[in-house]
Amino acid sequence: MAITLKNLTVDFDNRFQCKKINWTINAGEHWLITGSNGSGKSALAAILAGYGDIEAGVITNAPEKVGLVSFEAQAELIAAERRKDDADIMDVIAEGTPVHEIIDAVATDRHTADKLIEKLGLTPLLNRAFRKLSTGETRKVMLIRALSCNPGLLILDEPFEGLDVDSLSALQAHLTEVAGNTQVLMILNRLDQCPDYITHVAYMHNGELQQTVDRTDNDAYDALMQLLHLKTTELSIPPADPDFTLPPLNAEQPLVKLTNAAVRYDEAVIFENLNWTINAGNHWQLTGPNGSGKTALLSLITGDHPQCYVNDIDVFGFKRGSGESIWQIKQFIGYVSTALQWEYTVGTSLRNVIISGFYDSIGLYSKYTDNQRNIADQWLQVLGMADRSSDTFTSQSYGDQRLLLIARAMVKHPPLLILDEPCLGLDDMNRQRVLALIEIICARSTTTVLYVNHHAEDKIAGIDNYLAL
Amino acid sequence: MAENYFNSLSLREQLEQLGKCRFMHLNEFDDGVNALKGKKMVVIGCGAQGLNQGLNLRDSGLDVSYALRQAAIDEKRQSWKNASENGFTVGTYEDLIPTADVVLNLTPDKQHTAVVNAVMPLMKKGACLSYSHGFNIVEEGMKVRDDLTVIMVAPKCPGTEVRAEYVRGFGVPTLIAVHDDNDPNGEGLALAKAYAVGTGGHKAGVLMSSFIAEVKSDLMGEQTILCGMLQTGSLLCFDKMIEEGIDPGYASKLIQYGWETTTEALKYGGVTNMMDRLSNPAKIKAFELAEEMKDIMRPLYNKHQDDIMTGKFSQTMMADWANDDKELLGWRADTAETAFEKTPAGDVEISEQEYFDNGILMVAMVKAGVELAFETMTSAGIIADSAYYESLHETPLIANTIARKKLFEMNSTISDTAEYGCYLYNHACVPLLGDFMKGIKSDVIGAGLQLNDMTVDNARLIEVNEAIRNHPVEEIGGTLRGYMSDMKRIV
The missing domain is CATH 3.40.50.300 (P-loop containing nucleotide triphosphate hydrolases)
Known part of the structure; x- marks a missing residue:
């Protein structure tokens, strides 16, 4: 069933709004969401994970179970752990929740969880407290949780960021496999990492979904890549030719x-x-x-x-x-x-x-x-x-x-x-x-x-x- | 009628004039438009050449105005509109000619005698009269007042092209000449050069020629390969394709755009490159067809050149002028009635390569025509540079007009002089190639060779390639195109 967003306006704590989004995600499609910083890429994905307040419009066929990986979700989980810590009034040193518990809380697909724990090198860390992990390690935990919860939709916001080389290739290989039966929605800054299974690209600008491109449409895809280049790269104008001088203009005179x-x-x-x-x-x-x-x-x-x-x-x-x-x-x-x-x-x-x-x-x-x-x-x-x-x-x-x-x-x-x-x-x-x-x-x-x-x-x-x- | 100027010269003088042609170097134009700066240029004739040259000259910072007959001004004719809407000063001959330092005669050949006779008495002493074609001086023997300088500046392209190339920041190849009998102050060359710079011609290459070399080579080229051969080829190829059961729409399109496409290859790399666009078996076939046609047509090319040299051609044509263009108009009407002209191009896709593959005979006709015209001109004393420009160089330009609206467009774009000569050629050439055409099948025109096996004999291929590449038109063409690319035309 297609997920459809119709005329959807969603507010995020009065900080940001996604405006008048019209979007259809058909079964079997894998989407990449692009846009410059602050354009609303992550917000758009977050809507599908159930975040934000819908002010207008409707979502139909929203997925029941979403596997979400994002910096925001990661921060949220870490903050939650920290609150647990703060809530501890006993005068003992709290170790916090061990990694395996954090994973087990959501992992319904044991096989996938175990496989990824091994592939991403988390085995030695399973008993360590989650909040003591490095950023990269918590990221891996997030990924394992998202991938092993039998999600109807995987939302991966910059999933490759901060991973070491071995983990990166293990993750990529796993995702390629998963894409066969799980719908993927990905947000990437570096488009050269865009996986082959992505079938469609969405472009966000100022909280609006400005473009959707079918990846088989080569011209449209190339044009979008160019636009992203102009929008996301820090560009400066090349200099003038120092040997090419115009006759001087009188500054007092209008052009x-x-x-x-x-x-x-x-x-x-x-x-x-x-x-x-x-x-x-x-x-x-x-x-x-x-x-x-x-x-x-x-x-x-x-x-x-x-x-x-x-x-x-x-x-x-x-x-x-x-x-x-x-x-x-x-x-x-x-x-x-x-x-x-x-x-x-x-x-x-x-x-x-x-x-x-x-x-x-x-x-x-x-x-x-x-x-x-x-x-x-x-x-x-x-x-x-x-x-x-x-x-x-x-x-x-x-x-x-x-x-x-x-x-x-x-x-x-x-x-x-x-x-x-x-x-x-x-x-x-x-x-x-x-x-x-x-x-x-x-x-x-x-x-x-x-x-x-x-x-x-x-x-x-x-x-x-x-x-x- | 005055005496034919060329015929009034001694053989020694004739040969000297015919042999004048030199490709000028860009640094010879370092003085820019200075020789004309501040001088008053008055154009007569506001057609495509007149208007567009005027626009270029003015944009080069020169003072240009247009002299029209009183009636054209009063009736607000097209020439008046052309000039005044473009912001030029327009006046009568009486108003403007006496003030002119240079009078640019850009009217059709046919009007030259009348125009020059009207203008000459009004021109101030020591002024300059400029032509863009030497017919009036050479063939009609016009005698210009002794104190006047007479020059020629002839852009080798239609007027619209002269303007379009200038706007692009380039120009079109241009031929300049000074009439030796009328260069009292020795300033003719300086004026002609500045004029060529003003139209942008110096950027594309300027040939320093003579009135005689220009006329005798120009007439030959336009009558034979440029317009005549393309017209004859169009009619013969179309009729053959219909006879062979090719779809008329396809046949019409193959010809209408085929000349342009195949001669585009000629423009970039001469006959060699055009032939190289064919498969090896097709190239050998085209070569053989061209050789055969050259043998058949050689006497016709010789006759055209002879009639041009003796003045017989111009005499015949001027007799038709005197007879209100009866022949010309009749022949023009006949052309409009031909099957090719009346069959619209079909809505079929023809790829660039297909024009070559299915147009082997057309390629052979272009090769035969270019080489024959070049050989005939050079054997008549015209030097290779002139002969190249009047044969190979201009063929793509004329082919382009056929692509626009077939023969009608070609014949309405070219001068009446070229058109008259084109019909003469066509009337002789169609029957001349009659027997040859009987042996032609759709494999060389319309359907392609359709070979499964592209094998050719090595020795034969080498022989054919050498014959193509060693033709003298390829030798001079390579040199002249080399100059052009030295000027960094990046096409």
Whole structure:
């Protein structure tokens, strides 16, 4: 029978909430729950073990018997032992409950219990008091209890953490065996440890179950791995190329100044009388409905719109139409849009795509330096694509392409980064990945960001100026 | 009509002009657009070349405006819309030409005489007149005022491509030339180079040529391998497949996209690479078919080259111009009525490799056409670099237009001059290959060899490979493509 969580909101002592969880765990499925720290992975698992106060929604077919291993449960058991100790009023030195009693209290499957006691090397410790065990040893006790209680569902929250090598492989072998007839739900930080029997992956973010991925769906699985990489690794932006210096900008002047700007086709006016000044350091979000001219406005700035020559535009110290070339303008700008992605149909490597950002070209037509190559490789590291540096750009998934183009736009640390609906056309997972990368950029560089979208939910921390068309 | 300029030269001068072609090095363009900086460039003709070159030149920091006839402005014709919507200054000939330092004549060949006659009296002393094709000067013998500099800058791609590559940060291969009779101030080369830089051409490679070499090789290439061979091949291969019982939708698709797919391999690694995409037995088969076709078609290629050299071709075509394009329009209508053109591509999946495996005859036709055109041009005194660009290099570009909308798209994209020559070739080549086609079965077009045993004779394979690789078009192609990749085009 499938375990189903429907619109479930569960509160944990007012500290944390799991919100509006909709989840079905079918018989025969083994799940891995992932997410960054504090995302609610453990809380989600704890709900199935009966923890938390249900505020809304229902669980149906909750398993009757759950074998639970988690740091919280471990702490709870240790605290309980300690209370027993405190409760002792007699003036004798309490030894506390011996390990074998702790195990026997729940072990209904004697065979499994004995086997694991031996395999995990607990035999010499059976008579020792539980509370005198080391953290790793109590962990083993927890594991034996969970595995030998004939559970309908095994919830293993970081089960491999803190185990020595021999115990780890014994446990892994045992779990592989058990997975044949017991449903497993596992939480792992290190995804390289994800066992083969896991069939589904859930991704938690801010207490919400944001993604569920069938592991046979390779594209979705890979995308999720990338997202986790961005969310869970301490990333910093690779440096600029020290040999690649832009002409100095006058700090007194705005980066961009549009005076009474207009774009017209035939008789149709897309916008007119638009005045806009972008000063260095002020991040902007540009919003507006479809057709309001957001992209046209941006391309006046980038020089991609031919009517930039009939408007009063000052960019990076150039008055447009005064004999400057567009390459003199583009060198100051990093740019990402769906249109760029459509145009970027060059069958070149991922590394070259990022290097092309130094030259503002689609494809790479210039000899690059070793330094630029190194920087590009560092970006690939940030994106979690280092092992794919020589793969072809056009063979990458849509979401991966978008991330690469953002890295391409940022590689030269441009004074102005223009992100024209960077999440457009992306599924939820890839949207999360793109936003995660942009947040990293906003937080850790000196680039001024100009961000266009019409999804209110795609707000980016650090952007506080708004222009609505 | 003025005298044919080429025919007015001595044999010595003719050979000297035909033999002009040199691949220029990137460092020859170090001066950038400076020679044109601050000068007024006025474009005549706002079609695909006119508009897109203008956009590139302006984005390179140059001063570009468009001169249109009063009627085009008053009626707000497409050319007026193209120019004004893109934010260019638009004016009449009378307004703009007298102010121009450089006049860019980017109208179709057919209009050149009228345009140049209208513009010349308005041009200021010492200005420059630029062409993108030498037909008017070479074939029509246009005499330009002595004080004017006459240059040619000819991007070797359709106008949309000229723009798209520039936007990517690259360019398209470009041919430049200075008309020796009109270089009074000795500044023609500097202006042509700056113009090539302004359109981005210097990044993709510039050939320094002559008006004559450009015209005589361009006409030859477009009539034979580029457009003629692809049209003839499309019609013959389609009819053969139908005769052999291949599904019409499949046949139509195999041809429409097959030229593009197979010549893509040509673009990257010449005839050798295209042939290498075939299995060994198929390669030997294609080689043999190509050899046979080359023998059959050689007299036709020679005739085209001879008619181009003597001026007979241009004379014939100009007579049709004078007759309101009667022949051209009739032939164009006939093409629209062919079975290939009228059968839509079927909704079938054809993998990239299948285009080779089931299109052996098409590969053989491309090989035969490229090699013959190259051999014919070089034996007529055109040097190998020019011959390479006008044969092998441009084939994938034209094949690409067929992929878009079959022969209709090809013939509407190419110039009327190319189209006229293409029909001439086709009318002669279809019957010429008649007997040859009788022996063709679906194993080489449509169905593939379908061999269980891929065994080939070692000695024969070595012989065939050597013949393919040692052809002179492969030798010069290797060198020129090498220059291109030196420029780090990473495709």
